[in-house]
Amino acid sequence: MKERRAYWEKIVADASARHGRQITLRPKSESRFLWPVLQFLFSLFTYWIPIAFTFGWAKSRLQKVDIINGFHSMFSSTMWLAGDGSSWEESSTESKDATASHEIDHLDRLYFGNGSIREEWDALEKKPKPSRLRWAWNAFRYLFWLLPFKYATYRQEFERDGYARSLQVVVHVHGGKVPDYWRQWLIVWFSGPGYGWMATPERAEEVVKGLIEEVERVHSLGENPYARFQQQQPRD
C-alpha cells in the first residue's frame, strides 16, 4: 500500500521547491548560538529593559517568555522546533499541519511579500523571486512598524495571516466552525508578551474576530486549500 503523505510534508516540500532551498526541521535545543542569542535579546527588550525603565515596578507584572521551549519558529529556511523537538514529534498530524501552515506562510510573506488566504501557495511561483532584501525589510517592519509595542500593526497583520493558515486546518477539522477557545487563546497571544504585546486587548479582539469570520467564510465558499487537499486524498 502506498504511504499517504501528510499535508505538512507536502507544503514543506512545495515551499522548498518554491524557495529554491531545502527547508529543514531542527530542535531549538540543538542551537548553540542563534536561539540563546535571540532568547537573550527577547528577554532584554520585553523583560529587563521595561523593569529597569520603571525602576522595578514592572517586575511583578511581567513574565519571562521562554522562546526556546515555548513555541516553534521559522528562521531563514529552518523550522525550529520547541525545546528538544519532542512536543512536535508527539503532536497530532492536524496540529503539525496547522503549525507548518503558519510557519510557511511566514516564510513566504518574508521572502515574497503579501499573500491572501484564498491564494494557493503554488500561485506564489508566478511572483518575483524570493528576495533577501525583502526579507530584511519585512523583518524590520515586523519588529518596529508602526511601533514596537501595542501598535505593531505590521506584526499584527503578519501573525494574523499566519494564523489564518492554521485556522484553515482547524475550521476543516471542526466542520466549518472555529471553536471559541481558539478565539480566546488568540486574543491572549495577540495582546500578550509572546509577541511583544503587539496589540492592545481591544485591537486584538477586533483582529481575531475579523480573522475567524474570514476563515469561516472562505471555507464555506469551498476555497480553503487545506480542505481541498483533504478532499483529494484517496479514501480507504
Ligand SMILES: [Zn+2]
Ligand atoms: Zn507566527
